Amino acid sequence: MKNFFLIIFLLFSSYVFSEDTSPKNYEILRKKYSIFPEDDGRAFQYLNSYIKNAKAEKRDLELFQGYRDAVYYSKSLDKKLKYADSCLDAAYKSSNDNRIATAYVLKGSVYYANYRKYKPALDEYLMAYKYSKDTRDLYLKNKVSYHLGVVKNYLGYHEEALELFKNCVSYFEAESNDKTSHESQRFNNKKGYINSLHQMVICYMNLKDTKKTDSLIDIGLLKTFNDKDFLLERSYFLKSKGLSEYNNNKYTSAIDYLNESLGLIKDDFAWISLDYFYIGKSYLALKDEEKAISYFKKTDSIFTKHDFILPELRENYELLINHYKINKDHEKQLFYTTQLLKADSIISRDFAYLSLKIHREYDTNTLIEEKGRLETANTWGGFLIAALFISGGIIVFILNKKYKKEKDTLSKYLLLEDKMKNNSYVSSENTTTRTSPVAILASDSLDEKKTQIAAAIKRDLLRKLQSFEEKKQFTQKGLTIQKLAIQMDTNTNYLSNVINEQKGMNFNKYLGDLRIRYITRLMFEKSIYLNYTIDTLAKECGIASRQNFSDLFYEINGIRPTDFIRKRKKELENNNGGNFSPLERLHGLL
Template sequence: MLGALIPILLSPIFGVQAQQENTAQIPDSLLRVSYQELADIIAPIKRDSLRVSPYVNAFMAKAKKDGDTLTLAEAYRNMVYVSPPEMQFQYADSILWLTKDMVHKRFPDYGYSVKATVLYKKDQYEEALEQLLNAYESALQSGNLRRQHNHQYDMAALRGIVGESDKAIALYKEIYEGFRDTLNPPSFEKTQVLFNLFNNYLRIGVLDSAQYYLNEGLQESLSRNDTIRHAKFWSNQGVLQYYKGAYQKAIPILTETLEKVAVQSSVQNYYYRAKSNLALGNQEAAIPDLKIMDSIVDANGYVIPEMLDVYKLLSEHYENRGDYRAQLDYMDRYVSFDSVLDNRYKYLKANLSSGYDMPELERKKEHALAQLRNRTVTYQRYLYLSTGIATLLLLLAIHYFRKRRLAQKRFQELLARTQRKSASQKSVPTDGIHGIAEAVLLPIREKLLRFENGNGFLSQKISLASLSKKMGTNSNYLSKIINHDKGKNFSNYINDLRIDHVIEALKTDARLRKLTVQALGEEIGFNRSESFSKAFYKKTKMYPSDFIKRLERHRKEILLGK
């Protein structure tokens, strides 16, 4: 998806020695060709390392002989086309060393861009973003609008990968506004920008905005008679219907577009059709789609985070049928795929909510293995299963200790994050909301702020209707304002305020830390301990009892000077 990044990288056919600009192997006829003629030859074949190599080397030899800084920078840029990643990075450094003080439409921009590409391929996304920002600043200084658009697009794509959808959306919107400039519009497809806006809004659960940009994409692709992109947008209409809970509407759309989209996109169709059928209680229709997904992903080597959910669903299906061998097979695939995501694609996994926790996985594996052992009639089978158990226990031990480290890291992040969050809730938003007059909107927002600062959310009797009445408005207005300003519904809004409050209170109030979970939940407005624990976990990814234990341990360590 990284439009301007991906084309830069080529297969590293040549070794490092093959990349040296060896003039002894360059025909004299090429050395007599002008730079412009060489550039015209290189441009259409630059992705063919074997064919382009002699022309690139000739360009470099001429540039070194002439000693012109700009031409030499162009030569180093050409060398990227025939070099492995480690050499690309070195050539990028050479470009930057030569041109760092230039204001030019291509330099030092290209040096930063090459570095960003290499880092992206190594999954070093934060570092790639830093280099892209440098490239964007260079393009701004030189006034190169085309490069500015490309860098904005790549930064937006990377923001989406690392889970910063709000920042990605802001960049994509800026690009989208650029299409209004008829003299210098962005060079890439408007439909792709619309799709990425839809996708990022869907990722953060803002379904109305996702629907808006999806509709825009459908109209744009239709106006261009672009059947491929129109099919992609219409396919995602099925995905959006799934998230809206309209499963009966989702299934026919996903089925209709299944043969019209690319193979990788079809995986999405199978997944959401299966999930829709499961939501409707039609497991028999869902399981074949999940198995087709597995075969496509396995055959093509795709890395799709939702496969963890697929493997869990298939494992549970075969467990219910008593096919413990198939159950174990899918559980092993789950562990293997989970390891790939942890090692290389942790950002893709960050927003995935479904899946096994390790104790649950351990219990299910032990149960499946026990059932298989009961059916085993030979020593060889027994030995095989025992070896499998040992391997699984080792994997589970590794996961257990990793989970402990992650829990401690999450606790430390939670302490810092809640402090920042409380500081950020002091101002009243000033933007308008469609359908609500400004004269009505501002007083409600001010009352909401007073409600938060006055801890009104701690009452067990609070409801949307009662709070609306207290604020002198109606439930529809208040719900709409909370959804717009807070990005969540009323129930989640109240729960999050309570959880933020109790986290801060637990830090300083020893009395609260001694309460039971039930009593602590009642203290901040929850009627049931289950509701409190669920809301706390949803907000913090840990349970209140665990947080309190870690907080007590943290306070003791501070007192002991550890």
């Protein structure tokens, strides 16, 4: 009898412990850490168990959710990015396009919100768009549209961005008022609505539509009034109100609103720097130059710390330079001139499409000449000028070398373009790939000593290889000859011999050739691919390493992928009358 009860107890215990990682228990674990606020590391005492269990049981959905939550609760920016990568990996394993799109948005948001790196953020958002364009999940669709709109707004395409945000506001507002949805869904939709509203304010402000700007600011302030869940969002509308007051010459009021915004804003250094700058400009308008300069210096300190600057804050350095020039403080004049040069280089690098629109009172040549005049007024400035002259000589040499390389690159691109247009873009080593399997075998049958593989087996493999090429199965990540042989129900020797004899190259070269020609054709025919990073392009065609992709691309096409992208973009820009932008194609699709 004792043994009977012992067995029953063990069976019951086994059942209980087997349920520890059931979906219900994952939900229980998630409820335990969901009480913590964003960036609170205490959540990981439960979250680590959640992720560990999901890994052990290979539950891709739970693992995806766990890493997604880890991004939210991690305070370290580097870890946020790593968790975002892990979330993307789990999403791919689940083979669910919605999750993949969500993971790309998540990673893009880390680049945008935490690093203010717009170029990599845009790459991620474009991938999210690719995977979400056929989705029925309207929340996800609008979320992707919102983030693309943010980048468009930032690059200066305010009218295009405005259309996206109008749609987002319409959707998120309706969903936030849906009483049948879950409370958390309504919260997320309200957050989407308020943030989209703020972006519309930025659009109208840049488009100089004062009436609509002020109207939306008032709505935003009303929607966030006395709501502790939306303090950060309220700071954005207070910031916007301060800018509006400044534009209406109400400088004291502007300072009050901007200071109130600073009191609520958290770690958003981009908007903090804007607050500082316009507080400084307001004090300058009120003839309090000392206070104004102190705020301009605060704006500079953010730039120094984060290597980030909004294009409109370039004026911050013009004001500082003029101030110290008038006061004959050559050392500080030189320092802020150097800062302005650095700011210009970052603006040119990160805002290639926007920088041409920015009015430059101090262009690069003027700034370098100014450095020369400052040389006599500052001892250590002389060393800097000498370094600039040496750098200038090096630049002339590099430019000359670059010019010759550019001519060679152009001729190779034109040759490649001609092949594309004339449908002659095929493997240079593979002259037999266009021949049918039966015709090839007819020539083989004349001398059976030349082959060690039975004709029937070879014919079957050739048909499978033809299907493999037509279905683009060569884009599989981590594909080896062993894996392909298993997929084709053969062995590696048979497969290797057929590829060597009939394709004129070994397996690795054959695979690389297919992948590079496939991605090159996509880049030529679909301009959206020109906006992808080299890493993304490599993944798209199944190549794991960026360097391997670049080397293979050069070996097969005679031109580096970056050069090909640059030339193709320029060609499309010329064809479109100079109006081509990295988001031009998306404009018609969004």
